[in-house]
Amino acid sequence: MTTRRGDLRLRLVVALAAVSAVAVAVVAVAAWVLGSAALERAARTAAATEADAVAEAVERAPAGEGANMVADLARAGRALQLVEVDGREVSRSDQLVALAGVADAPDGRVRDALVGGVPYLATVRDVDDIRLWLFFPTDRLEQSREALREALLAASGIAVVVAAVAVALLTRRVLAPVDATAAAARLLARGSLGARVDQDDAAAGFTDLTASFNEMAEALEQTVWRLERSDEVQRRFVADVSHELRTPLTVLASSADLLRPAIGDLDDVPRRAAELLLQEVDGLGRLVDDLMEVARLDAGGADLCAEAIDLPDLVDRLLQHHGWRDEVALEVVGGRDQVLVDPRRVMMIVANLVRNAMVHGAPPIDVRVIDDGDAVVVAVTDHGPGIPPEHRDHVFDRFHKIDPARTRGQGSGLGLAIARDNARLMGGDLVLYSPAQGGTRMEVVLPHVDRPDPTEQDLPVTPDTGP
């Protein structure tokens, strides 16, 4: 995006600078042609005037002195001269060796002439019987033209530079609203929904762009705000409802606890009724627990208590606690380095996966703790029918049911969603694998964090010996 905008600016500057350069060049060439012609005209006029002055001086000189007079005058001035009296040459400047293109008409006009290959301005004057040729050097004219050319070149150069700078500044100014809009768009993309373009920047025909951008941003902010609000209301509702359910559920669950040992003494019908009651109370308790957990995770209020632990040992104790040790095989692969995790959350995840494997999968069920150096993976595998392909993308969705006919399973339908959220909270992930030969493998991937505080490694950690 930046590159494309940079390109646009560069192209604009180059194009405008080129146009200015061409304009400057045209002006310079015109100035050169006109100025040069004016200089030449002035030189010719000066030559004619001086020739007239010489002729007048010769005319006023005493008889017979005219020719000498010319030589003296010519010596004093810079012109070369050739003097004829009655058609006879009486004097000639030394330089006048080879003459070419010299007109002999005494018409007062100034012509170009080459003397020894050097250009001169030549003119002829007749005074009585004296005919005199005067050749004026053009070096001064050439110098003037040279100066003119240099001045024009310098002026053009400066003009081009000034134009380029002006174009760059102008481009920036013109593109300022575009830049401001782009900056605001970037802010918006990063989540600063309050980002707007300052309308004062919106110079020169960009008011439409900036105004519509601001309109769009406003609409977006409003929408996001509305969504957030309804989301917030919904979350609040879930949290409140679950909260209100806690006291009655405590009574239900605790009464069920007390009822349990007496169930065997009841007659068939009340016994079955009591069994159903206890079963549903358990399910309800889990559902509310899960809803509370979801509400906490959604509110971002979940706090992480990470600690270096021996994962295989913890998993082993978990299996023992739930009485799963006989049905579930535990295998440790690779090293047994301690990992930095929140033990409570890891246990919640693993317990959920094992419970799922036992309810929905089929034995043998095994749990493998694999340490490959980069990450520690807890893989829970069952050998049941596996998850149908069309459901694999949705197993982590909240309340997703694989069998719609079974609307109420043993779980809340939130377990895997919570498990994945918890794994991600610890910087890890929860991944489903469905091997071709059937069964389901769930992997909790926990990033391997180097043992913290390397400076204090000399302190031995209390071995986890179990209770």
Add this chain to the structure above:
Amino acid sequence: MARILVVEDDDAVREVVQMALRSDHLDVDVVATGRQALDRYEVMRPDVLVLDVMLPEVDGIEVCRWIRQHDTTTPIIMLSARTDPIDVVLGLESGADDYVTKPFEVRVLLARVRAALRRTRPSTSPEEARIRVGQLEIDTAAMEATLAGVVLDLTATEYRLLLALARHPGQVHSRESLLREVWDYEFLGDSRLVDVGIGRLRGKLGDDPRDPTWVKTRRGLGYCLVRR
């Protein structure tokens, strides 16, 4: 028979808790408000106090604070419908030893009460009657800790925590292992119990939490008592 005082404003919860604790052969008394709790506490002197956080008039946290001013040893277990981290920490900091969140099953509460009662009984291992770490001395028979000859005013839980650390000075104890050893949590214990307990222990040892000289934090590993 151990005497348990239960403070709970909800009638049904109060009744079911009472039934459950009684059926587990505990001597149970129940009250419904914070004021009643303070009155009954004075008369009864229970071995364990089970205290609901949300009570009319004087709430559980205030009751807990008030009792802790006079009595440091009686274990207090909070019953909380709140799981906001702040509420839990507030309850623990007011002097509670443990907490159970609603909805709970009575056997969970029962397990916590039993664990609390165990903490108030002296250690059974006779080979370590006295443990000394620098100026700190623990008399395991009397369940008493002294620092430079002065008796430390510790709750039963704080005493157990100090004992666990002092048995292996210089060793790092993970929160998880302390939850097991001190609180009897097999797993899924809340490590904030340990953090708040350590904070209170430091206070009584005169430790500056920012630069403790007795109980050091090993970030990500746990806590250890400095070897002397």
